[in-house]
Amino acid sequence: MGKTIYFIWLNIVLIIVGLWGAVLLVSPKIVQQHIQKILLLSTKPRAEQYLKKLISIEYPKIDRLDISDWEKVNILRKWAAEHMPWSSEAAKVKNLIQDREAPHIFNLFAQNKGGVDCGSAGYALMKLYKHYGLSSYEYHYGNLNGWNHALTLVKINHKGKNMLVMEDAFFNTTYTGMYGEPVDFFYLLQKVRDGNTKEFSLVKDESWQHPNIDTYGDKKEIYYSYTSYFDLEINLAALLVPRLLESSVTGESTDILTKKIQSLVVY
Secondary structure (H helix, E strand, O other): OHHHHHHHHHHHHHHHHHHHHHHHHHOHHHHHHHHHHHHHOOOHHHHHHHHHHHHHHHOHHHHOOOOOHHHHHHHHHHHHHOOOOEOOOOHHHHHHHOOOOHHHHHHHHHOOOOOEOHHHHHHHHHHHHHHOOOOEEEEEEEOOOOOEEEEEEEEEEEOOEEEEEEEEOOOOEEEEOOOOOEOOHHHHHHHHHOOOOOOOEEEEOOOOOOOOOOOOOOHHHHHHHHHHHOOHHHHHHHOOOEEEEEEOOOOOOOHHHHHHHHHHOOO
């Protein structure tokens, strides 16, 4: 009787192991996502330890030594966009993430503590870039009584040239030139001011679908924001109305950068 029970349990264990192995062989991404969820829902110290590891599970290229700054900031923006639910009333999350670092912020998202509006999405991406040692800023722009938005500016070196590029985790987009190359933020402002915007493209990750709108969300408001954002004329014009610039670099003054922006825009 004892041997029978032993063999029954042994068969059950072997079946479970076999099924798990089959899932691993057939769909390793499912296993990876399962591991990711377990780790992100764990304690804060573990989240801090594993955040980069979790990102590299989904985007292994992030760990390559030959990856360019341009590729890295785009990968991080894509990952961030895929891990933050939308919300038009995100005060709860704003209060929770203020002055927090990236591991804590994305751990809150993983625990469904609320969603993001464009401002908190820009802030979270700014903190994620800082986690990878990149200087970054949250930039608010536009008319508060009309179309306004926020995105993230991040410093990169592209082919030996230092530049500040725009990355938007809320809509999962970036701006490029005619051939997909990164566009310097100040160069774009100059061209917009002069009415010459034909060389720029607003590039969206076509494989991306936004996370579910959480219970705080206003679908009509977000739809209006979405359609206005992808009207390139409206969006680029709004860039010329700067409102707030916040830095991820502790102790860094944004005064010089703000004055440079103001010198290029039209009020």
